[in-house]
Amino acid sequence: MSSNTKIACKEIWKLYGSNPREFFEKNQRNPSDEAIKSEQYIPAVRNATFDVHEGEILVIMGLSGSGKSTLVRCLSRLVEPTWGKVEFDGIDLLQAPEKTLIEIRRHKMGMVFQNFALLPHRTVLQNIAFPLEVQGIDKATRESKAREIIEIVGLQGRDNYYPRELSGGQQQRVGIGRSLAVEPDIWFLDEPFSALDPLIRKEMQNEFIRLQSILGKTIVFITHDFDEAIKLADRIAIMYEGIIVQLGTAEELISNPATQYVEEFTRDIPRAKLLSVSSIMEPLSGTVSEHLSVFADDSIEKIARTVLAQESDVQVMDQQNQAVGMLRRQRLLETIFENSSEE
Amino acid sequence: MRLDRALLVLAPFSLLIIFKPWLPGWAITPPKSCLGGCADIDGMIPFVDWVNAAIVFLRKYEFFDAFTFRDITRSISGMVDSLLHFTEGLLHEGFADFGIGAIPWIALVGAAAIYGWYLRGWKLALLGSSCFLYLALFSKRGIWELSMQTLSAIAVSAPIAGLIGILVGILAAKRRTAERIIWPILNVLQSLPHFSYLIIVAIFFGVGSKAGVIATIVFAFPPMARLTLVGLQNIRSEVIEAGIMSGCSRMQMLFKVELPSARNELMLGVNQIIMQCLAMVVIASFIGQSGLGHDLLARLQRLAIGQALEVGVAVVFIAIALDRFSQAIANKQPTHLPEGTFWKRRPCLTTFIGFVAAILVLSPIAPFIAKFPEHLTISTSTFWDGIVDYITLHFYGPLANFRDALLVYFLIPFRSAITGIPWIAIIALVACLGWRMGGWRLALTVSLFVFFIAASGYWVRAMITLYMVLVSLMICAVFGIPIGIWASRREWSTRLMQNICDTFQTFPSFIYLLPVVMLFQISDVSAIFAIIIYASIPIVRYTIFGLRNVPQEIVEAAVTSGCTQNQMLWKVRLPMAFPEIILGLNQTLMFGLFMVMIAGFIGTVDLSQEIFRALTFNDGGKGLVIGLCVSFIGLTADRLLVAWSDRQKQEYGLA
Numbered sequence: 001m002s003s004n005t006k007i008a009c010k011e012i013w014k015l016y017g018s019n020p021r022e023f024f025e026k027n028q029r030n031p032s033d034e035a036i037k038s039e040q041y042i043p044a045v046r047n048a049t050f051d052v053h054e055g056e057i058l059v060i061m062g063l064s065g066s067g068k069s070t071l072v073r074c075l076s077r078l079v080e081p082t083w084g085k086v087e088f089d090g091i092d093l094l095q096a097p098e099k100t101l102i103e104i105r106r107h108k109m110g111m112v113f114q115n116f117a118l119l120p121h122r123t124v125l126q127n128i129a130f131p132l133e134v135q136g137i138d139k140a141t142r143e144s145k146a147r148e149i150i151e152i153v154g155l156q157g158r159d160n161y162y163p164r165e166l167s168g169g170q171q172q173r174v175g176i177g178r179s180l181a182v183e184p185d186i187w188f189l190d191e192p193f194s195a196l197d198p199l200i201r202k203e204m205q206n207e208f209i210r211l212q213s214i215l216g217k218t219i220v221f222i223t224h225d226f227d228e229a230i231k232l233a234d235r236i237a238i239m240y241e242g243i244i245v246q247l248g249t250a251e252e253l254i255s256n257p258a259t260q261y262v263e264e265f266t267r268d269i270p271r272a273k274l275l276s277v278s279s280i281m282e283p284l285s286g287t288v289s290e291h292l293s294v295f296a297d298d299s300i301e302k303i304a305r306t307v308l309a310q311e312s313d314v315q316v317m318d319q320q321n322q323a324v325g326m327l328r329r330q331r332l333l334e335t336i337f338e339n340s341s342e343e
Numbered sequence: 344m345r346l347d348r349a350l351l352v353l354a355p356f357s358l359l360i361i362f363k364p365w366l367p368g369w370a371i372t373p374p375k376s377c378l379g380g381c382a383d384i385d386g387m388i389p390f391v392d393w394v395n396a397a398i399v400f401l402r403k404y405e406f407f408d409a410f411t412f413r414d415i416t417r418s419i420s421g422m423v424d425s426l427l428h429f430t431e432g433l434l435h436e437g438f439a440d441f442g443i444g445a446i447p448w449i450a451l452v453g454a455a456a457i458y459g460w461y462l463r464g465w466k467l468a469l470l471g472s473s474c475f476l477y478l479a480l481f482s483k484r485g486i487w488e489l490s491m492q493t494l495s496a497i498a499v500s501a502p503i504a505g506l507i508g509i510l511v512g513i514l515a516a517k518r519r520t521a522e523r524i525i526w527p528i529l530n531v532l533q534s535l536p537h538f539s540y541l542i543i544v545a546i547f548f549g550v551g552s553k554a555g556v557i558a559t560i561v562f563a564f565p566p567m568a569r570l571t572l573v574g575l576q577n578i579r580s581e582v583i584e585a586g587i588m589s590g591c592s593r594m595q596m597l598f599k600v601e602l603p604s605a606r607n608e609l610m611l612g613v614n615q616i617i618m619q620c621l622a623m624v625v626i627a628s629f630i631g632q633s634g635l636g637h638d639l640l641a642r643l644q645r646l647a648i649g650q651a652l653e654v655g656v657a658v659v660f661i662a663i664a665l666d667r668f669s670q671a672i673a674n675k676q677p678t679h680l681p682e683g684t685f686w687k688r689r690p691c692l693t694t695f696i697g698f699v700a701a702i703l704v705l706s707p708i709a710p711f712i713a714k715f716p717e718h719l720t721i722s723t724s725t726f727w728d729g730i731v732d733y734i735t736l737h738f739y740g741p742l743a744n745f746r747d748a749l750l751v752y753f754l755i756p757f758r759s760a761i762t763g764i765p766w767i768a769i770i771a772l773v774a775c776l777g778w779r780m781g782g783w784r785l786a787l788t789v790s791l792f793v794f795f796i797a798a799s800g801y802w803v804r805a806m807i808t809l810y811m812v813l814v815s816l817m818i819c820a821v822f823g824i825p826i827g828i829w830a831s832r833r834e835w836s837t838r839l840m841q842n843i844c845d846t847f848q849t850f851p852s853f854i855y856l857l858p859v860v861m862l863f864q865i866s867d868v869s870a871i872f873a874i875i876i877y878a879s880i881p882i883v884r885y886t887i888f889g890l891r892n893v894p895q896e897i898v899e900a901a902v903t904s905g906c907t908q909n910q911m912l913w914k915v916r917l918p919m920a921f922p923e924i925i926l927g928l929n930q931t932l933m934f935g936l937f938m939v940m941i942a943g944f945i946g947t948v949d950l951s952q953e954i955f956r957a958l959t960f961n962d963g964g965k966g967l968v969i970g971l972c973v974s975f976i977g978l979t980a981d982r983l984l985v986a987w988s989d990r991q992k993q994e995y996g997l998a
Contacts, residue, residue, distance in 0.1 A: 073584075076588060078584050078587060078588070102590045102591075102592065103590070105587065105588055105589070105590040106589070106590030107590075109588060110588070111584070111585070111588040113581040113584065113585060114581065115579065115581055116581075117579065117581035117582045117584065117585035118585075119582070119585075119599075119600065119603060119604065120603075120604065120606070121603040121604075121606060121677060122603075123677075123679065130589055130599075131589035131590060133599075134589055134590055134591050134592070134595050134599065135590065160679040160680065161679045162676070162677050162678065162679060164676060165678065165679065178585075178589070179588075188588075
């Protein structure tokens with residue numbers, strides 16, 4: 001386990017059915033698709049192994065029923081995995097007694113839910129102060145803390161409103177505020193913006209980016225929206241039928257999809273925005289423009305217009321201004337129009 | 344194809360009826376002695392004797408050689424008695440020892456007005472205050488005192504019943520095994536007739552107001568338990584998860600997350616508890632509960648219809664006020680308070696404090712505050728008597744003819760037909776229906792229910808009960824479904840009909856006997872009319888609900904396909920509403936059963952007459968066994984109809 005690993009998951013399995021544990025052991029802890037199907041088990045998560053690094057945003061992406069929500073619930077033990085190991089700051093969560101778990105949840109974890117999950121009988125202030133209240137923190141302290149958070153999430157003046165008096169976006173701000181009240185080390189967000197209108201969703205995504213730039217939390221973010229994943233993620237894990245089919249940066253997924261499924265997902269994504277010059281550059285050969293050169297880690301979108309205005313191909317430099325390759329105009333065009341060419 | 348299968352299900356039943364002349368006697372009416380040949384009991388299996396033996400055993404049993412069951416019942420009734428003293432002191436007797444009087448009438452009128460204003464506005468304020476004003480104004484015959492006795496009994500029984508209900512509900516929600524045991528018991532309890540409770544309570548707790556309160560508590564808690572369970576189970580899993588992730592302990596979870604989140608169901612439960620308590624407190628007058636019910640009963644027994652109606656109107660007023668207030672409490676959603684001074688933030692509370700202060704200051708100098716001035720009180724009974732006399736004078740002949748014709752040409756033939764069906768044919772019928780609707784388990788359950796009735800020795804009377812309920816059910820359906828269809832067509836008529844149903848449903852069932860006795864004196868016809876008025880409510884309500892809740896998209900699809908109004912009704916709305924209409928019939932049947940048992944009071948010869956006899960002779964075994972017979976008639980129908988409705992819903996993909 002490297003020093004900056006926050007959560008380490010090993011071989012997590014979650015099967016639903018009559019007696020999953022026994023079934024799992026009987027099949028040498030690696031049941032096949034056929035066995036699962038024939039004994040009518042539902043595989044929500046299959047053999048998930050991955051780390052969450054400190055300070056990163058790991059997005060788990062998948063369509064509904066892919067097991068992404070179950071997986072994130074295994075990390076906080078809201079769902080008891082059938083098999084596997086979850087280490088959080090070196091503590092084995094699955095072996096931890098109830099008391100330890102409550103302590104960890106009270107101080108180190110925060111979670112935001114798709115449908116907000118606010119308590120309808122409490123005001124904004126009381127909802128945000130709720131996690132502090134169950135810790136037994138006195139009223140004055142917890143309410144002043146909650147007021148700070150209300151400022152951060154931008155709900156000033158709404159302290160005494162009840163959830164039903166707020167719009168969806170505002171309600172989710174309360175949900176976010178509540179999850180931040182205990183200043184958690186790790187922040188789980190389960191499709192936090194999926195229940196919102198597209199415009200509000202975009203606004204909240206930007207708000208989220210702003211918050212993260214202040215807070216710098218370790219984040220596990222669930223979504224079914226690939227655009228959202230690309231916008232927010234440091235790394236993306238794509239799930240399909242309970243299996244993590246690929247885990248990597250957006251660029252890795254697009255330039256090197258592991259399966260047909262990943263490729264289909266990434267097909268409609270505008271490459272120019274995500275791919276860097278280095279992913280399509282070629283070794284130096286032939287003539288290049290003498291007027292222009294580009295950096296290897298520039299995004300294609302950024303340089304496309306100027307490069308295409310040139311008569312010839314251009315040279316690619318690294319940060320030290322050393323030539324590392326060349327970029328052909330033909331290849332650039334192909335990359336930009338790749339999405340539409342297949343239709 | 345469908346018809347063929349339906350015929351197949353009915354085949355054993357039909358065959359048994361056709362071959363009735365060749366059936367042995369024991370297959371037609373259940374034998375009156377047990378199969379072993381032992382004599383002197385009423386049925387095949389001596390359930391009554393068993394229950395009575397159990398009661399005797401319980402009364403004598405000593406727990407840990409220290410205290411008897413009777414000690415327990417005595418201490419419970421002692422507690423209830425002191426609570427009752429307290430509320431009666433508050434509401435009408437005052438506390439002589441401390442020199443404190445009862446809450447003055449004007450305080451109740453004012454408090455109802457302010458609270459109504461706070462909850463919903465001036466309409467509710469007007470309703471609440473005019474209710475108490477009516478009671479004060481028409482108090483010539485002691486209606487104010489009687490009402491306060493009734494209210495104090497409710498004030499004791501409703502909170503206790505609520506608490507028990509919540510505790511039972513929590514237990515059932517938290518432990519699966521507890522749920523499996525509690526749920527069927529609640530089903531039986533909720534379908535036992537009022538009088539079974541009264542008999543059992545009278546045996547253990549004697550008679551009088553405290554026994555009445557205890558019977559009321561036992562009668563009223565099951566709906567609360569059920570709603571608590573449903574409320575706790577329906578909380579969205581995300582909310583529970585939010586509680587867990589906030590680090591709640593078990594107790595924090597229950598009190599800070601789960602119970603508040605189930606608020607809507609719990610508040611609905613509060614409404615139901617209050618209404619059940621009112622209904623039961625009125626009926627508990629049969630075991631000596633004082634209050635409006637007692638007076639009503641006495642006047643009815645003397646056939647003083649005019650006076651009885653006066654009391655009945657008071658009960659109706661209280662019922663409507665209690666219902667509207669508890670509903671308003673349930674629907675009151677928390678809202679953030681405006682900024683500003685105390686008066687601005689809480690205007691109602693401030694008004695109330697001012698009002699109480701004014702009364703405290705003024706009551707020594709103005710005696711009319713404490714007691715409504717006697718010379719201003721009015722009695723309406725002469726007015727009601729006038730109406731009754733008028734009806735008797737001008738309508739007695741035609742009404743009597745109508746009644747007799749109905750009896751001779753319809754009711755009596757129908758009754759003979761029903762009571763003539765061999766009991767094994769009925770078992771065959773419910774078993775086949777059960778098998779068709781829900782498989783062999785359902786078939787077994789309902790057959791056992793029916794077998795219990797056959798074995799208990801009350802078969803013939805049960806069949807008479809069934810006949811009355813079926814006749815009423817048919818009439819209810821014939822009138823109720825068209826009324827529901829008519830009402831559902833327009834917005835205003837829907838609202839009107841829902842209001843009428845809401846209002847009528849709040850009246851304690853006992854009240855419905857008054858007008859029918861006035862019109863038809865005492866006979867099967869009066870009983871059936873009382874049942875029809877009372878039991879029509881659910882069928883109308885469910886028909887409207889089913890018709891109006893057809894998904895909008897389907898309606899639009901039908902409109903764009905070019906449906907006329909009639910086609911829409913017959914080809915779209917009615918088929919889609921069919922499962923709900925079945926549920927409505929089910930409810931109508933349950934209401935009908937309850938009413939049949941109460942109608943026994945005005946003289947019918949079915950199970951209810953037996954239960955009144957059991958009440959007179961304090962025969963607990965008989966009371967419970969007959970109660971169970973009624974309950975099992977209800978549960979058999981309920982199981983079959985609900986299963987049928989579920990099947991239909993599944994077929995339409997509505998479930």
